[in-house]
Amino acid sequence: MRRAQAIAAFAMTAALALAGCSAKRPEVELSQAPGATGTPAPTQTVTVTEIDTRTVTATTTVVRTATVTATPTVTVTALPRPSLTTSTVFDRAAALADYAxxxxxxxxxxxxxxxxxxxxxxxxxxxxxxxxxxxxxxxxGLDAPSYYGRIVSLGLFARAASDEAAASSPVAESRYAVIRQETAVLLSLVNGALATTFTLPTTVPRATTTTP
Structure with missing residues (x-):
């Protein structure tokens, strides 16, 4: 019985002591007390990634060397068909000699x-x-204007080739190739009209001159 009373008295004394302390000091929350310690705030790590984008343009120049060999050319201009004002009688014997x-x-x-x-x-x-x-x-049997036109054109080319040959121009050989070709055409027309067999000789290697 006395033990229980002693415990009760001690509890009362402790309660009064706590009450006295509360009356003298204001109540302070632990969260506001300076120097309070608790669970530290979590640390956030921020990673910044910088992307460096660079565009590089490369220009390559390719130089190609071409070798061009110049060759003489001959321009053939067709002459207008001549108009005949007079008619000439065809002399077969003279013509055959001229074709030969x-x-x-x-x-x-x-x-x-x-x-x-x-x-x-x-x-x-x-x-x-x-x-x-x-x-x-x-x-x-041959068309007279066409026949005379061919002969006149061949004559003009022969005279031009003569001037070029005298000047040792390489164009003379190219022009003569045209003369030879058109002469063969003329003779083929004559052969059809006169039943003849005029043909040009087979080409042979041409002689060349060398300058020392």
Missing amino acids: TLVNDVRVLDRMSLAGNAAALQLDLLAAHLARLGANGAPP
Whole structure:
């Protein structure tokens, strides 16, 4: 019994002591007390990534060297068809002789160097033979304006080639190639009209001149 009373008295004394303390000091929350310790705030780590984007433009220049070899060219201009004001009687015998002369002219020119006075003279002879052929009448069955137009064109080319050969121009050989080709066409037309067999000789290697 006395033990219980002692415990009760101690509890009362402690309660009064606590009450006295509360009356003298204001109440302070633990959260506001300076120097309070608790659970530390979590640490957040922020990672900043910088992306460096650079555009590089490279220009490459490719230089190509081309070798161009210049070759002489001949421009062929067709002459207008001549209008005939007079008619010439076709002399077959004279014409046949002139056609044979054309074939021989080509044979000689094929074997010559087309540079120098000798070639120029031979081309002048070809032009003269063509002019003589043009003074004759057209073969029966051939269109006269077309026939004379071919002969006149060949004569003009022969004279031009003669001047070029005299000057040792490389164009003379190119022009003569056209003359030879068109002479073959003329003879084929004549063969059809006169039942003849005029043909140009087979081409042979051309002689060349060398300058020491």
